[in-house]
Amino acid sequence: MTETARRAIPTREELRIWRNYIETTETLRAVLEGRLQSESSLSSADYRVLLALSEADRSTLRSSELAELIGWQRSRLSHHLRRMEKRGLVHRAPCPDDVHGIDVRMTALGAESFRRGSVPHLRDVHELFVEALTAEQLARVDEFTTALRRHLHLEP
């Protein structure tokens, strides 16, 4: 790639597509978040934590594993777990295996909230995303997402 190309800027049309893309995705995300909130009183951050815990052995994960799994920074997770613990959704306790570690466990209330939110949320994803697109278009989304991930050096 030439130096000139590396420093190019988008055409008007490319910029239009970019802005439409990023704004539409953001709107979609916000709508889904709002529905999840009203259906289960969970934010998407809560949901992500509970989803990971629900798939874990004994609904428990070490804090560092959890952070790794969902791709959060430690400090973000720590703040969020404090808030979730205050609401009774999770419980934290020192990990018996690892002296430094903390075990995060989903409480009964957390499990119940997740159960209550999960199916409606999946229905919302189906309604607002899957049903908006043809099978063909969905395959194109997958292709272009993969291309972006490669370009950003994220694992596929």
Added chain:
Amino acid sequence: MTETARRAIPTREELRIWRNYIETTETLRAVLEGRLQSESSLSSADYRVLLALSEADRSTLRSSELAELIGWQRSRLSHHLRRMEKRGLVHRAPCPDDVHGIDVRMTALGAESFRRGSVPHLRDVHELFVEALTAEQLARVDEFTTALRRHLHLEP
């Protein structure tokens, strides 16, 4: 559409595509935001405000027009303008035409920051988005974005 279809949930594959899509977009957004920040000390919210003002007559807009233009709620704009004004990027003054209105004007510092950030930001969009895709793929992005917008009842 049948009641059954309305209440369907995504298949495993559809869910994989959805999660990849939403996470990749979020990562891309975060990378661009980080670059903009380091290149010009502007957040993407700052950038959006300054972009709108830069295109306005005399770099000035009424607060309510600005909110309408960029699709923000009044209160969000008010909070953000307060922070931007504290940093010297914009200036607020009562609007002579409209008794209730407030004129928001980009300051020289705001204009300079925007000028400094704008081209590098467009280059970043080109590098991280446009260059990741073929022309064909870009056209498909436009198509499916439009489909999503229609489905969400947003104007195209």
Added chain:
DNA sequence: GGATAAGGATTGACGTGTCAATCCTGTAAC
């Protein structure tokens, strides 16, 4: 002319995320 509404914007409280600094506890070095 005093109550009332209505438009335009601000405020406060709160949940959230980031960054840098800190804390805590065991382990290695000397």
Added chain:
DNA sequence: GTTACAGGATTGACACGTCAATCCTTATCC
């Protein structure tokens, strides 16, 4: 044994966004 340090997690300060409540100024109504 004290000092250093390393892993794991927490904290504090701050920027951001949302929601509901409020403020302020003019217009209207009686």
